[in-house]
Amino acid sequence: MNYREVESVGTYVARLETGADWRTEIEALADAVDADAGWFSALGAVSDAELWFYDQNDLEYYPIEVDEPLEVASCVGNVALLDGERFAHTHAVLSRPDGEALAGHLNRATVFAGEVHFQAFARPLERAHDETTDLDLWL
Ligand code: ZN
Secondary structure (H helix, E strand, O other): OOOOOOOEEEEEEEEEOOOOEHHHHHHHHHHHOOOOOEEEEEEEEEEEEEEEEEEOOOOEEEEEEEOOOEEEEEEEEEEEEEOOEEEEEEEEEEEOOOOOEEEEEEEEEEEEEEEEEEEEEOOOOEEEEOOOOOOEEEO
């Protein structure tokens, strides 16, 4: 295990822009408050989505494309630096009209409406390639 203490320097709420990309909006919030690291939760609705599932045998992400309106029943993630850029690692549980859920790593989605709670950390978190998992994990 690799751990550290984090110091919160600000807590923000934001409403995401209709028609914008969900993850890009969270990265824009991190830019706006100049945070290289933080933790967020969010909820709302999207008009489409691309989730990714990481296959632990193939060490590959496989996309799940959904072209229909969905509720963002729950979304959680964090912001860290990846190749020097702020990256919002985002996971979401999305639901259909009958309540059926789809979930995974959210690569992109078009915002219908969204509300985010973001806690900014004082010091950056950085990601780097991990040989074992072939993922970009925290240093
Ligand atoms: Zn993920």
